[in-house]
Amino acid sequence: MWRWPLIHRLTGRPRIDGLWHASLEPTPESHIPPEGNRGPIEAYLAISQTYWRFSARLITKESHSTTRSHFWIQENSQDLEWVSFIYDNSPRQRYQHRSSRHLGTCTLRPGSRIPEKMSATYFTDRYTQGDIQLQLIGRDGTVAAFNEAEEKRAELETARDRSRARKAKLRAWLPPKWRQQSGRSPETVSRSN
Structure with a gap:
């Protein structure tokens, strides 16, 4: 119901559910092993969202991440909310010798209530961080x-x-x-x- 145009206008909550194409750019200061990927890293972000629930799965060729917790942020100067979430990343077995399982956090910053592009930042407990550019592919985010x-x-x-x-x-x-x-x-x- 919160997605109905009139009600959606009254909330600051953007509609960001769907499948997004993502490009991750680690910073030069990130602690990436010599044989690791320094980017840009191609990925897909599958977001499931209701007004109260949010779940994001980041999928790359080497790993997948699952949301553990999230919260919405609204700055006083903005009428649009951002979402921050904590995720658990599990690399595929063949890459675990150089990319161990880790936790991280990501903040998505949509620029409008129904964005087709977004930017984000992330950092992990492996001392990696960077920026993410996202482009909406479609509203059906069901991919494995x-x-x-x-x-x-x-x-x-x-x-x-x-x-x-x-x-x-x-x-x-x-x-x-x-x-x-x-x-x-x-x-x-x-x-x-």
């Missing part, structure tokens, strides 16, 4: 593995490309006067003339 997220991203990008191509073909059939109206419907154009 990195490859599955990659496939979902490719499917959605293909569907968007097809949709753009169909719209371009339709615009080509419109009379020139309607094409100049930058997306206004023919009914609106005819009424305004």
